[in-house]
Amino acid sequence: MSDRNRGKVILIVEDNKHNMELAADLLEVAGFTTLQARNGENALKILADNTPHVVLLDLRLPDVHGLEIFRKIRENKKLDATKVIVFTASAMKEEEEKIRGMGFDAFISKPIDTTRFVQAIEEILHQVKKG
Ligand code: MN
Secondary structure, X not given: OOOOOOOOEEEEEOOOHHHHHHHHHHHXXXXXXXXXXXXXXXXXXXXHHOOOOEEEEOOEOOOOEHHHHHHHHHHOHHHOOOEEEEEEOOOOHHHHHXXXXXXXXXXXXXXXXXXXXXXXXXHHHHOOOOO
């Protein structure tokens, strides 16, 4: 168990059980605290009561599109410092560029690369937020 990420909270929004468990396990072993939502409604409930450092956001959710969650995060001043990482299986270069243009802080593709996943999140977490 690592101490370096102690106190850092990551909300994982993901409806796929396997991806959720793998992401949460990797992050918790690295010392992060995780919050977990399997759908958009649950994600918004959690965000009403918590200010995570990072939201790892799947776009294809059973109730709402992840972009709707993203829009609500960016409308909420309390979440100004929260970094949003798109977490999607889409490997399409064009779609990735379109998504980046919407102002997400970063993009992590699925399936999860277990050797790179935690490091990628740590790097994004420590980036200075773009104005
Ligand atoms: Mn999904």
